[in-house]
Amino acid sequence: xxxxxxxxxxxxxxxxxxxxxxxxxxxxxxxxxxxxxxxxxxxxxxxxxxxxxxxxxxxxxxxxxxxxxxxxxxxxxxxxxxxxxxxxxxxxxxxxxxxxxxxxxxxxxxxxxxxxxxxxxxxxxxxxxxxxxxxxxxxxxxxxxxxxxxxxxxxxxxxxxxxxxxxxxxxxx
Numbered sequence: 001x002x003x004x005x006x007x008x009x010x011x012x013x014x015x016x017x018x019x020x021x022x023x024x025x026x027x028x029x030x031x032x033x034x035x036x037x038x039x040x041x042x043x044x045x046x047x048x049x050x051x052x053x054x055x056x057x058x059x060x061x062x063x064x065x066x067x068x069x070x071x072x073x074x075x076x077x078x079x080x081x082x083x084x085x086x087x088x089x090x091x092x093x094x095x096x097x098x099x100x101x102x103x104x105x106x107x108x109x110x111x112x113x114x115x116x117x118x119x120x121x122x123x124x125x126x127x128x129x130x131x132x133x134x135x136x137x138x139x140x141x142x143x144x145x146x147x148x149x150x151x152x153x154x155x156x157x158x159x160x161x162x163x164x165x166x167x168x169x170x171x172x173x
Contacts, residue, residue, distance in 0.1 A: 122136075
């Protein structure tokens with residue numbers, strides 16, 4: 001679903017599925033996603049605590065997925081505590097609120113680049129550099145939903161992941 005804010009006009013590249021693989025203003029990209037997550041948290045009446053906010057900032061630093069222990073290491077170095085529940089609770093909150101996605105193949109998490117938008121992403125994972133791009137997958141999700149419905153199954157959550165090579169790694173392969 002396209003942005004319905006002025007952001008879409010200011011940053012047409014954010015509508016590009018290969019944004020993570022392309023040169024772009026990542027500072028703007030991550031700042032915008034953080035601002036939208038903060039606004040959604042306020043609107044929903046949930047708290048984006050300092051730990052939750054910092055975890056989201058860490059995930060937004062790069063278009064890569066991070067494991068919970070990688071996040072915990074960063075949090076501990078910054079004085080947020082070094083017990084696994086610190087990271088796991090923050091990551092669970094972010095995933096529940098739609099501010100982060102779990103990448104099952106990597107057993108890791110990545111920031112949602114479209115928080116608050118009704119979307120069905122597919123994750124394009126580079127097997128060489130571990131970059132993760134969030135691509136729109138509404139037609140794939142519609143086909144999956146239709147196939148499930150034919151069996152009487154109702155999908156509550158699906159995670160579509162594709163492993164391959166990003167443009168930079170494909171160019172060097």
